Amino acid sequence: MTAEVIGFWTLAVVLVGSALSVVLTKNLFHSVLWLAAALVGTAGIFVMLDAEFLGAVQVLLYAGGVITVVVFAIVVTERLVGERLTQTSRRLLAGTVVAAGVLAELISLIRRAGVNIPRPEMTADITKWMGISLLTQFLLPFELLAVLLLAGLLAASYFARPEE
Amino acid sequence: MPLSAYLALAALVFSIGLFGVITRRNTVGILLGIELMLNAVNINFVAFSRFHGTAVGMIFTLFAICITVAEVALGLALVILLFRMRRTATADHIDWLKG
Numbered sequence: 001m002t003a004e005v006i007g008f009w010t011l012a013v014v015l016v017g018s019a020l021s022v023v024l025t026k027n028l029f030h031s032v033l034w035l036a037a038a039l040v041g042t043a044g045i046f047v048m049l050d051a052e053f054l055g056a057v058q059v060l061l062y063a064g065g066v067i068t069v070v071v072f073a074i075v076v077t078e079r080l081v082g083e084r085l086t087q088t089s090r091r092l093l094a095g096t097v098v099a100a101g102v103l104a105e106l107i108s109l110i111r112r113a114g115v116n117i118p119r120p121e122m123t124a125d126i127t128k129w130m131g132i133s134l135l136t137q138f139l140l141p142f143e144l145l146a147v148l149l150l151a152g153l154l155a156a157s158y159f160a161r162p163e164e
Numbered sequence: 165m166p167l168s169a170y171l172a173l174a175a176l177v178f179s180i181g182l183f184g185v186i187t188r189r190n191t192v193g194i195l196l197g198i199e200l201m202l203n204a205v206n207i208n209f210v211a212f213s214r215f216h217g218t219a220v221g222m223i224f225t226l227f228a229i230c231i232t233v234a235e236v237a238l239g240l241a242l243v244i245l246l247f248r249m250r251r252t253a254t255a256d257h258i259d260w261l262k263g
Contacts, residue, residue: 008165012173019177019200023184028192035196038177042203045170049214051222054229058206061229066199066236073240074192077247095186099179106175115167120217129219130226138223145230152234159241 007048015041032070039063053127076160170211178204190253191243195236202232 018037025031043058134142177200184197206225213221246258 019180022196046210049210051210061233065233069240090189095183099183103179110168110171117167126219149234152238156237156241160244
């Protein structure tokens, strides 16, 4: 048992457990908090795959930004409706069948694909490489992303504007 | 761990997210399921990129994460708007386009 194996299984248990809690918890607010745990677990997986920068982005943007926005939306809508948001699930059997079918197909695909390869050694500094290539090779999509984020946030604040 | 372990983990999280999208009735709950599915795809991207030995897939993941943030902000703005107009959080009640 190397440190990588122990870390992988720990993160896998955290990720799968919190993901299951997200879709099974009755309380919507608890669902969001479990999603935060799942997102932090994903960040841990990223760090294990030598993508420390992506792990940081994941924690900052997802666990920071998305969770804040979702909690904000829940608080606002609860105030508008004036009652607590509980959520019921429906079509549990159909959901289980479809999800299990997709999972079985994906697993058999992974088995047949022959991707049981070990991890190659990474010599270069990934974070440095990402920084350089974002501002050279991928400069145009990077700037377009900024425009997209601005447009998205403007549209969001327009949709959710206070009523006149 | 081999590449297939990461792919299997991502497949599991993807299926759980799909289950959530199918079974949840609340619009915010459906959005949370979509978030889980997007996360699973990001894990796949990073794992393939790392095991291939190049970091281009990680750049793609960076873009995917940022676009997801914009998507969530817009989706929740629409949820708030629907709440104002219809006073409902259930996806089944949003049926204005029903013929």
